[in-house]
Amino acid sequence: MTGPVPLCPTAHGALRYDRHAAGATRRFVRIGLSELAFAAADMSLCLAKDGQTGRFNLIALMALVEPANLFVFGGGFQATYVPRAALLGGFRLHDGGVEGLAIDPADPTIGETGEPLFAQGAPTPLPGRVRTALTEVIADMQAAQALVDRYAALRLIRPLPLSLELAGGGEHDLAGLYTIDEAAMQALPDAALIALHRADALAPAAVMAASLAQTERLRQLHNARFTPAIDRVTLG
Structure with a gap:
């Protein structure tokens, strides 16, 4: 298994980028702060x-028990919003590569179809656009990290028990997920709540909590393509 390699016209002159294959093998993806409300329209955020x-x-959670992204089928990403880290999953920043990029040859977006990375040995505009987008995504994720660190410092994060009841009587528990502790947030002193409000940190917590209802959509997507069916999703 190879990792990302610096983008090079000699080695990668024939490669293309296919955005329609983005995230096909990813069960979850990190998102930035500015993406939170958009991703919540389709996905559970945790x-x-x-x-x-x-x-x-x-x-953003994009699968339950299946080794695939439930939103990718029928030739593309079937959601109102595609997280940028999924779109750019085939690229990394790397000073030694063309336009400061490396590629992950194993990512499904990198291959023989789509928009060319090079034309006649020279980079097309695509690598430059990708570098700009990656820089923006990294900054956006850092903003999200700062917000989440603030929640953690105030002890506003709790484990998220997520249990699946499978057709035929089986069960499956998803481990390692966490969410906002709404009870702990409500118990904060007024001064702390006001500080969170002024820092624009209350609304994101509400969006995250509300987005957990999207586990029902994940259940429906699973049942349309995989067996055994999931009869029920229980959130703790």
């Missing part, structure tokens, strides 16, 4: 711990 830092990341 938190997951970073295995290296121990900090919580803001993520």
Whole structure:
């Protein structure tokens, strides 16, 4: 299994970028602060711990038990919004590559179809656009990280038990997910709540909590394509 490699016209002159294949193999994806309300229109937004830092990341859940993105079928991403980290999953910033990029050859967006990365040995406008977009996404994720760190400092994060009842009597529990502790937030002193409001930190918490209802859509998407069917999703 190879990792990202610096973008090079000699090695990658024939490669193309197919945005319609974005996120096909991803069960969840990190999102930035500005994406929160858009992603919530389709996906459950929750938190997951970073295995290296121990900090919580803001993520959009795109699958339940299946090894696939439930929103990708019929030739594309079937949602009103596609998280930018999914769109750009085949690229990384790398000073040694053309336009400061590296590519992940294993990502489904990188291959023989789509928009060319090079034309006659020179980069097309695409790599430059991708670098700009990646820089913006990283900054947006850092903003989301700062918000989530604030919740964590106030002990406003709790585990999110998510249990699936499968047709035929089986069960499956999704571990490692977290969400906003609404009871803990309501118990905050007035001064702390006002500070969160002035920092625009209350509305994102409400959006995250409301988005958990989208697990029903994930259940429906699963049942349209996979067996055994999921009879019920229970959130704790």
